[in-house]
Amino acid sequence: xxxxxxxxxxxxxxxxxxxxxxxxxxxxxxxxxxxxxxxxxxxxxxxxxxxxxxxxxxxxxxxxxxxxxxxxxxxxxxxxxxxxxxxxxxxxxxxxxxxxxxxxxxxxxxxxxxxxxxxxxxxxxxxxxxxxxxxxxxxxxxxxxxxxxxxxxxxxxxxxxxxxxxxxxxxxxxxxxxxxxxxxxxxxxxxxxxxxxxxxxxxxxxxxxxxxxxxxxxxxxxxxxxxxxxxxxxxxxxxxxxxxxxxxxxxxxxxxxxxxxxxxxxxxxxxxxxxxxxxxxxxxxxxxxxxxxxxxxxxxxxxxxxxxxxxxxxxxxxxxxxxxxxxxxxxxxxxxxxxxxxxxxxxxxxxxxxxxxxxxxxxxxxxxxxxxxxxxxxxxxxxxxxxxxxxxxxxxxxxxxxxxxxxxxxxxxxxxxxxxxxxxxxxxxxxxxxxxxxxxxxxxxxxxxxxxxxxxxxxxxxxxxxxxxxxxxxxxxxxxxxxxxxxxxxxxxx
Ligand code: FPP
Ligand code: K
Ligand code: ZN
Numbered sequence: 001x002x003x004x005x006x007x008x009x010x011x012x013x014x015x016x017x018x019x020x021x022x023x024x025x026x027x028x029x030x031x032x033x034x035x036x037x038x039x040x041x042x043x044x045x046x047x048x049x050x051x052x053x054x055x056x057x058x059x060x061x062x063x064x065x066x067x068x069x070x071x072x073x074x075x076x077x078x079x080x081x082x083x084x085x086x087x088x089x090x091x092x093x094x095x096x097x098x099x100x101x102x103x104x105x106x107x108x109x110x111x112x113x114x115x116x117x118x119x120x121x122x123x124x125x126x127x128x129x130x131x132x133x134x135x136x137x138x139x140x141x142x143x144x145x146x147x148x149x150x151x152x153x154x155x156x157x158x159x160x161x162x163x164x165x166x167x168x169x170x171x172x173x174x175x176x177x178x179x180x181x182x183x184x185x186x187x188x189x190x191x192x193x194x195x196x197x198x199x200x201x202x203x204x205x206x207x208x209x210x211x212x213x214x215x216x217x218x219x220x221x222x223x224x225x226x227x228x229x230x231x232x233x234x235x236x237x238x239x240x241x242x243x244x245x246x247x248x249x250x251x252x253x254x255x256x257x258x259x260x261x262x263x264x265x266x267x268x269x270x271x272x273x274x275x276x277x278x279x280x281x282x283x284x285x286x287x288x289x290x291x292x293x294x295x296x297x298x299x300x301x302x303x304x305x306x307x308x309x310x311x312x313x314x315x316x317x318x319x320x321x322x323x324x325x326x327x328x329x330x331x332x333x334x335x336x337x338x339x340x341x342x343x344x345x346x347x348x349x350x351x352x353x354x355x356x357x358x359x360x361x362x363x364x365x366x367x368x369x370x371x372x373x374x375x376x377x378x379x380x381x382x383x384x385x386x387x388x389x390x391x392x393x394x395x396x397x398x399x400x401x402x403x404x405x406x407x408x409x410x411x412x413x414x415x416x417x418x419x420x421x422x423x424x425x426x427x428x429x430x431x432x433x434x435x436x437x438x439x440x441x442x443x444x445x446x447x448x449x450x451x452x453x454x455x456x457x458x459x460x461x462x463x464x465x466x467x468x469x470x471x472x473x474x475x476x477x478x479x480x481x482x483x484x485x486x487x488x489x490x491x492x493x494x
Contacts, residue, residue, distance in 0.1 A: 050095070050096070050097055051084060051085055051086065051096075051097040051390075054328055054329060054387075055084045055328070055329045055330075055331055055387065055390055056081070056084065056085055056329065057081070057329065058074075058077055058081075058329070059077075059328060059329065069338050069339075072340060073338075073340065076330065076340045076341065076408065077329060077330065079408060079409055079410055080329070080330045080341075080391070080394075080395050080408065080409065081329065083394045083395045083409050084097075084329060084330075084331070084390065084391075084394050084395065085097075088409075090394065090397075090399055091399065094460075094461075094462055096390075096458075096460040096461075097390075097394075098389070098390060098393045098394065098460050098461055098462075099393055099394065099397070099399070100393075100462060100464070100465055101393065101397070101425075101461075101465040101467070102397060102399055102403065103142050103143075104403075105398075105399070105401070105402075105403030105404075106138070106142060106397075106403050106404055106405065106418060106422075107139065107142055107144060107403075108403055109398075109402065109403035109404035109413065109418065110135045110138050110139050110142075110404070110415065110418060111135075111139075113131060113134075113135050113404075113414075113415045113418075114131070114132070114135045114136075114149065125169065125170065126168070126169025126170060126173055126176070126179060127169060128156075128160075128169055128170060129157065129160065129167060129169060129179045129180075129182035129183040129186060130178070130179070130182045130415075130416070131415050132149075132153060132156075132157070132182065132183070132186035133182040133183075133185045133186045133189070133419070134415040134416050134418065134419035134420075135415050135418075135419070136149060136153075136186055136189040136190065137185070137189060137419050137423070137470070137475065137476060138415070138418045138419045138422050140189060140468060140470075140476070140477050140480075141419075141422040141423065141425075141426055141467045141468050141470060142422065142467060142468070143467075143468055146189055146190055147190055147191060147192070149190050150190040150191070150192055150194070150195055153186055153187065153190050153195065154187075154190075154194060154195055154198055157183050157186070157187065157198060158198055159171040160173070160179070160183065161183075161198070161199070161200060162174070162175045162203075162207075163203065164203060164206075164207060165200070165203035165204045165205070165206050165207025165208070165210075166179075166180045166203075166204060166207045166208075167179050167180045167183040167184075174221055174222070175207060175221060175222075176220055176221045176224070177211065177218065177219075177220045177221065177229070177230050177233040177234060177237075178220060178229065178233060180204075180233065180237055181232075181233035181236055181237055184199065184236070184237050184240055184241065185236070185474070185475070185476055187199065187484075188240060188474075188476055188480050188481070188483070188484045189476055189477075189480055191480055191483055191484070193487065196484060196487050196488070199241060201241055201243060201488075201491070201494055202494040204237070204241060204243065205243045205244060205494075206248065207222075208234055208237065208238060208243070208261060209247050209248050209250075209251040209253075209261065210222060210250075210251060210252070211230065211234065212234075212247060212251050212252065212253040212258065212261055213226055213252055213253055214252060214253055214255050214256035214258070215256070215264070215268055216253070216256075216258065216263065216264025216265050216267055216268035217230060217231055217265070217268040217282070218230035218231055218233075218234040220233075226282060227281040227282045227291070228269065228272050228279060228280075228281055228282065228291045228294045228295050228298070229281070229290075229291070229294050231265055231268065231269060231294065231295070231298045232293075232294035232295070232297045232298040233294075234261070235262070235265070235297070235298045235301040235302060236297070236301065236473075236474060238261055238262075238301075238444075239301050239444055239485075240474070240481070240484050240485065240488070241484075241488055242444070242485070242488035242489060242491060242492075243261070244492075244493060244494075245260045245261050245262060245443060245444065246259060246260055246261075247259060247260060247261060247263075260443075262302045262443055265298065265302055266299060266302060266303075266308060266311065266312040267312070269295050269298060269299060269312055269313070270312045270313065271283040272285075272291065272295060273287075273295075273313050273314060273317075273318065274286070274287040276317075276321050276337060277314065277316075277317030277318050277319075277320050277321035278291075278292055278318065278321040278322070278336070279291045279292040279294075279295040279313075279318070286336060287321060287336060287337070288335050288336045289322075289325055289333065289334075289335040289336065289345045289348040289349040289352070290335060290345075290348040292318070292321075292322065292348070292349065292352050293347070293348045293349070293351050293352050295313070296309060296352050296355040296356070297351075297355070297473050297474075297475075299312055299313070300355055300358075300447075300472075300473045301444075301473060302443060303438075303443070304363070304434070304437035304438055304445075304447050305355050305358045305359045305434065305447075306358060306359050306360075306361070306362040306363065306434065306437065307437075307440070309355065309356070309358075309359035310359055315356070315359060315360075318356070319356060319382065322349060322352055322353070322356065322382075322383075323382065323383065324337070325345065325349045326349075326383050326384060326387065326388070327341050328387070330391055330395070331384070331386075331387035331388055331389075331390045331391035332345065332346065332387075332388060332391035332392070332395065332396075332408075333345035333346060333348075333349040333350060333388070333424075334349075335348065335349070340408070341391065341408065342407045342408060343391070343392060343395070343396035343405060343406055343407050343408065343417050343420070343421040343424070344407060344416065344417050344420040344421065344424075345420075345424070346388055346391075346392055346396075346420065346421050346423070346424020346425065346427075346428070347419075347420035347421070347423040347424040347427070347475075348420065350383070350388060350423075350424040350427045350428060351423060351424065351427055351472065351475070353381070353382055353383055353427065354427060354431075354432035354472040355472060355473070356382065357379075357382065357431075357432070358432070358433075358434040358449075358472075361379075361433075361434070362434070362437070363434045363435065363436050363437040363447075364433050364434065364435055365435070365436055366435075367433050367435040367436075367450055368435075368450075369450050369451070369452050372433070372450075372452050374452070374455040374456075375455045375456055376456060378431065378454070378455065378456040380456065381454075381456070385428040385429070385454060385457075386457065386458075386460050388424065388425075388428045389425065389428050389429070389460060389461055390460065392405075392421055392424065392425050392428075393425075393461065393465070395408055395409050396408070396417070396421045398412070398413040404417070404418045405417050405418040405421035405422060406421070422467055423470055423475060425467055426467045426468065426469055426470050427470075427472070428454075429453065429454060429461070429466050429467065430451045430452065430453055430454055430469050431451070431452050431453075431454045432449055432450070432451050432469075432472045433449070433450045433451075433452065434447055434448070434449060435448040435449065435450045436448040446485065449471065449472060449473075449478065451469040451478070453466065
């Protein structure tokens with residue numbers, strides 16, 4: 001108790017030197033997570049609980065240069081510490097100082113977000129397909145059945161499809177790869193033949209072919225920006241709908257000799273890796289976690305990740321950059337160098353790790369979930385799962401009546417963060433194994449992925465707070481991926 005009392009009373013008054021954001025390497029975080037020192041006990045309603053010292057105070061090493069960046073970082077640490085320490089009343093906490101995942105409130109929040117959307121033809125808001133995907137995905141992660149939204153979704157998205165292919169954000173809006181991607185995933189989430197049949201595959205193929213550029217990448221919409229989101233959204237759409245891969249002769253990409261939707265795409269992604277080792281929107285821009293996930297996801301579709309990821313990216317430099325995204329004491333990930341932790345990067349950065357791990361280990365032929373190595377026999381993680389789970393549970397939950405998950409304590413919860421924080425929680429709680437890889441020359445082959453609960457080290461969350469799994473490439477549940485793939489497998493042409 002002495003340590004806590006001293007900390008609690010002195011911490012707000014201590015003048016710390018200014019610093020630039022400090023990160024911990026994967027190794028240091030892993031070592032610290034294993035030690036779990038308990039220097040800062042904090043009482044909870046359940047009695048004594050404790051927070052590892054790593055997450056209980058400002059970092060001891062800082063540089064003297066004070067900048068706007070370093071001040072914002074200090075403010076963020078000060079904002080998070082009371083939540084990590086239990087000074088902020090989050091109700092019950094377990095022996096590790098972790099509160100429960102408030103499923104009930106988050107589920108209610110998500111249903112409300114879906115319900116608040118205006119009728120099919122009213123809004124000019126182009127993010128409606130996104131809201132569907134974010135909410136339906138978050139609900140499935142929380143174990144809810146979303147099939148009851150099937151009819152409503154079908155009726156709502158049908159008018160958003162353009163005759164020239166793809167989906168806009170609303171009736172009469174130009175088709176865009178982001179809204180198309182979100183719509184296809186939302187349809188896959190509610191599932192069923194009627195939902196899959198909403199998509200006009202022939203016009204979708206023609207439209208995607210018109211977005212394919214001579215340099216190998218994809219524009220987000222006709223004449224629009226070309227970036228790595230486009231590469232990922234296109235790869236997801238093409239593969240889930242089992243579209244033909246050959247390009248019609250009027251595709252802009254044909255001018256450069258491309259013959260297929262995926263030709264030159266890996267090479268295009270290669271050019272988006274930056275000097276830092278991360279991935280940017282496109283060649284020449286700043287590395288950002290969201291783009292790293294898009295790049296790895298796209299590469300894992302055009303071939304098996306253990307071939308395509310090291311084949312097109314400098315894996316070691318990417319791992320170094322990804323490792324630098326996890327901050328201490330916060331425990332969460334930032335999206336880019338010298339910026340702040342944000343709950344949504346639990347997925348954009350956190351979701352990179354299973355794909356990186358698969359690249360390093362390659363396929364584990366014969367792997368079976370029920371005979372998998374568990375506990376200490378499992379390989380060590382490349383990031384601190386415990387630290388991320390701590391950030392999510394303590395800092396990202398809105399435990400007021402509102403519910404939902406958020407970027408950080410000072411921000412409001414929203415559907416986007418609820419989706420990606422829960423996806424990140426899921427990837428921290430589970431391990432994905434590439435159990436078998438497609439034959440080498442098969443562009444749209446399916447790899448077998450198997451999820452198992454991650455059991456190495458002490459589990460800091462209560463078992464009742466484990467969320468469901470989500471496919472590491474498609475970011476919808478695995479059985480929903482399999483259902484839509486099965487449905488379109490029989491449709492070789494249109
Ligand atoms: C910076 O925001 C954010 C970006 C540069 C990337 C945004 C892209 C995505 C979230 C994902 C796109 C993916 C798909 C599949 C469409 P910021 O400056 O507000 O945040 P920061 O300070 O954390 O970088
Ligand atoms: K942000
Ligand atoms: Zn965010």
